[in-house]
Amino acid sequence: MKFSKKSEYALRALLELTAQYGRALLQRHEIAKRQHIPIEFLEQILLALKNAGLLASRRGVSGGYSLIKPPDEITLGQVIRILDGPLAPIGCVSKTxxxxxxxxxxxxxGSCPIQDVMGGVRNAIAEILDNYTLRDFAGQATRQ
Amino acid sequence: MKFSKKSEYALRALLELTAQYGRALLQRHEIAKRQHIPIEFLEQILLALKNAGLLASRRGVSGGYSLIKPPDEITLGQVIRILDGPLAPIGCVSKTxxxxxxxxxxxxxGSCPIQDVMGGVRNAIAEILDNYTLRDFAGQATRQ
DNA sequence: TCTATTCTAAACTGAATTACTCAACTATTA
DNA sequence: TAATAGTTGAGTAATTCAGTTTAGAATAGA
Known part of the structure; x- marks a missing residue:
């Protein structure tokens, strides 16, 4: 029942990109350095987030990545589903x-006891992660 | 974020053992047949549950397995931790x-945004699974 | 236009995990 | 003592994880 490193790194990278939202592009090596993420692995992750429509990028000398949507329109649930797939603990209770x-x-x-409990677990997880946005998330980080 | 087949089979096997609680021993091939679980794999699982102190067993002609504690004293959280390890989605928010x-x-x-959210997720999962007993679980199955 | 910089894309790899399977045991009972 | 049933440990094919490597394409600045 663990989230992968990919999801964790994705969230940490998005923390940086959220802090930078509305300002200059952020380069992968900068993100890698600040969050201690292996840069080649981070590339894969940023690409996945880009292909999923969360990030924009520009190549070349002053290139980099940026959030394509406001931080309060991206939820942690969305991000984790991109990297790790469905939130549900077993396939038969996944909504996505x-x-x-x-x-x-x-x-x-017509009724399965496992499905009943696991459906509840899925909903409890989704309830949290689908209502927690990058803004809430980064707010935590910068508050102090 | 998935539970393993081991956990799922364990829960299904315990459903049978709960229905049988207080009566004769139940043999692995009977459990395997009723729940469509590969018997050699089921063995491993029953052994793990036994070593964890949930089941008793007897060898020989009329041997088999039985629950060692009343079904309302065993929670799904306990069972899943035996087979799959901690419930927490990342190591730094696990209580066990x-x-x-x-x-x-x-x-x-001193404060980490990921830890804050994931701590909440862990608690939501544990809240459900640590308060749901085998009795509740098997009640669902036999009610109809 | 050349070149350095930065992102893009895909294949590749080693290690670990998953879901089983097999074989050789030991204990129990009829 | 034969048949039954649980015990133990090792083996394995397939997949996933976490990360690396390599080759390429776009962009900006000289």
Missing amino acids: AYQKCSDCPYVKK | AYQKCSDCPYVKK
């Missing part, structure tokens, strides 16, 4: 990527 | 297996 169980004996019965 | 972050720039600052 539902998968039918193949071998569960309760499938036919 | 805390691990200090090595490279996080917020370590020194």
Whole structure:
């Protein structure tokens, strides 16, 4: 039940990009340095965030990355789903990527005890992460 | 953020053992058949549950497994921690297996935005799973 | 236009984990 | 003592994780 390093690094990178929002572009080596993230690995992550429509980038001498949307319109749930896939602890309770169980004996019965509990767990997780934006998140970081 | 098959099979096996609680021993092949679990894999799981003190077993002709504690004293949280380790989404917010972050720039600052959110997520998960017992769980299954 | 800089894209790698499987045991009972 | 049933440990194929490498394409400035 762990989030991957990718998700963690993505959130840390977005912390930097949020602090920089509305100002100059931020380069990957700067993000890597400030957050202690291996730069080649960070590249992959920034690319994924870009392809998912969260970041814009420019190449060349004064290139870099920037947030494409206001920080209060991006939730941690969105970010984590990009890097780690669905939040649900088992496939059959995912709302964004539902998968039918193949071998569960309760499938036919209409109600499955595991599904009931895990549905609750999924909702509890999503409730937090889908309502927590990058602005809330970066606010925590800069408050002090 | 998924639970393993081990955890899922463990919960399904415990559903059978809970229904059988206070009655005769239940054999692994019977559990395997009813829940469609590969028997050799199930063995491993039952053994882990036994070593963790949840099950008793007897060998020989009329052997089998049984719950060693009343179903309302075993929570899903306990079971999942046995098979999958801590519930926390990152090591630095685990209460049962805390691990200090090595490279996080917020370590020194006394407050980390990731830790704050993920702590909330951990608590939300634990709140559900540590308060849901096998009795609640099996009640769901037999109610209909 | 040349060149240094920066992002892009994909393949690659070593280590760990997952989900099983197998084989050889030991204990129990009829 | 034979059959049954749990115990233990090792093995394995497939996948995932975390990170590296390499080659390329866009951009700005000289």
